[in-house]
Amino acid sequence: MTLDLLKLRYFAKIAELGSFTRASNELGVAQPALSSHMRALEEKLDVQLLKRMPRGVVATEAGQTLLSHAQAILRALEQAEAATKERAEYPTGDVSLGILSSICPTLSIPVIEECSQRFPKIRLTISEGDSQTLRAAVDTRVHDLAVTLDSVAKQTSLPLFEETLYIVGPSGQFTPDAEVTVEHALGLPLILPTRRHGIRILLERQALMSGRELNIVREIEGVASTKAAIRAGLGLTILGRGAVHPEQENGTLSAIALTRPGLTRRLVLDMPADHPPTRAVIEVQKILLAVVIKLGADGHWSCLSPTLSASQ
Structure with a gap:
């Protein structure tokens, strides 16, 4: 196998932070060791992944390509670990929810509050974006769930409102x-x-x-x-x-x-296909549907079937 997970994890952290020093501090790995891993990775792939700048490093075009895949791979591994460890009564793990920018302020706060109160061990991240960005994030499994327009979502998406x-x-x-x-x-x-x-x-x-x-x-x-x-x-x-x-x-x-x-x-709930959700993702989805129904009752929008019951 050309890539190993350790080098992939180190590379992703360096590229995300734009600094060997900051990555070294966060990972708890000596900077010379990180540099050695990156040289070995670039030699394996026969391509430059990071370009040194006066203040830090930036990913090259090839590095950006690898980074997008690395993030998806590492996230999938984190979810697999969380799915293995989670308990039925106390779901844990990371959940990434993308919401269309125009409705994110309205929808995100009640979802965050409800999730924090009911499932404090779930680490919920909410990102806003346009419909095309959200679709791409779902396709690459960066987002576990996304509230987006039906015109760009998969046919298997769940109608919301x-x-x-x-x-x-x-x-x-x-x-x-x-x-x-x-x-x-x-x-x-x-x-x-x-x-x-x-x-x-x-x-x-x-x-x-x-x-x-x-x-x-x-x-x-x-x-x-x-x-x-x-x-x-x-x-x-x-x-x-x-x-x-x-x-x-x-x-x-x-x-x-x-x-x-x-x-x-029409807005829908989109999610990755052929990727079973963790218990944490399922609970966040239930909370999201309940919030959508409540806001619909307050007149923000007209709810659509099958979100008439938050238990689905």
Whole structure:
């Protein structure tokens, strides 16, 4: 076998930290020994993996390729160990949950709180990202679970909810009784993410169907930055209700649901295929479904079957 796990683990830590010194301290391995392992690994693969810089090291292109595989392999080993050791009453281990950026602030906190209270030995990590990034992370098993759009998820994904889309503007832009149709919204000065994002794809599809062009005045990646641009008067945007509800409640932004027809997007729970989940992953999934149902009852979205029971 060309690669051994020890060298792979050492390489991943050095590449992640960007420093032999920091990796040495964290691993408890002398720096000369780490350097020797890396030289041996590069000789085995006949390729340079790390490039020394004035302040630390960076992975080469080949090193980045190996790092992505190494992270998935090491994570799979950690999960295998956790699955072997865990007890039915007290599940332990690492669980990585990815959530679409626009709903992560709404969904993540109650999931974290519930998990911490019920299963303190589960180490839950939550990451936010766009739908394409989440899909890639599920495919490479970086994430055990991901709340993402159905348009990019696997067919085996679990339906979660339908989220109504809102036109969002600065405070006072829309009165409670105002009405903005989807067709009218397409012509408003919009701040939207790039074409890799689900809402942008959905809106471009709507524009094509209605024979209109999207009036995109600015492209901004990131919900927080988009909201800041709206407050600065740079344009409007279209977001799901969950992403804008807090600002709508405190009056820092105004938003109304799009009408004629109402516009929604479907979110699902995606997970790696052909990879049995650990007990810790199963418990986090149950918590997530329960939180989704509760937020649905609060009006954030319309829950979909089969998440009518959190026991599934």
